[in-house]
Amino acid sequence: MDYYNKHQLYQKALDTKYDGRVIAKPSYLNPRAVILHWCSECDTEFYGRPSKMLGKDHERHNCFMPYGDSRGHQFLSISTANNSRKKKKKDEVTSERFYEMVINDYTPQEISKALDIALPLVKDYFKTEGLL
Template identity: 45%
Template sequence: MNSSEFETKLNWVYVGKVKALNSYVSEHAVLLFHCDKCGAEFYGKPMYMIGKDHQRHICTMPYGDRYGERLFSIHSRPKPNKKKTSKDMGKRFYEMVIEDYTPSQIAKELQVNPKIIMMYFKEEGLIE
């Protein structure tokens, strides 16, 4: 298959909505495609773009898993807990000291070793 045959088949399959942004090299070369209908840019091989139905681009659909099964929805993964920065922890620590939290309460909420909090309180003269 040459470049003009590929473009003809691509236009026939996608009714002119999907265009290759790279020049055609071979059936196995990975090209960047753009879909005018959904606005997606994606990579694919020409032989898959004009191949079987389950291999083609379908707007707003994820492409599938590593076994070739097409997914019918995108599963959102739970976002990992945002790691507290030392700046955030320092600010919260200061607020808790001002609000008269006990060292054990501070250590529990900030999830730090209570000995560190006790050492700070002793150095500052807040406890003996």
């Protein structure tokens, strides 16, 4: 069976489960491959494994809920339980802080180091504004 037929069968299964709301963007490869999907009801693109999209109820797509990342790991709810484990940044990057540093004649290297953002990104901003 070729990939086109497999994709058609997978899309029919999605139509059955989701009443035609979810569309698989790229071609279906296998049940474990992470592929991009689009939901017409919540107008969201998300990644998911076909085996989970058609699997158990708690693994399926829920509209207006964060679903997953490019590796196929699912986010069924927004949780703050793990926030305490994450390393807190000293100085959160804000546009006000960035513009303040630009106005006060900081170099791109100083801004990049202080705000912990990529140097090419800062240099690109300086070039577009004609500061370099």
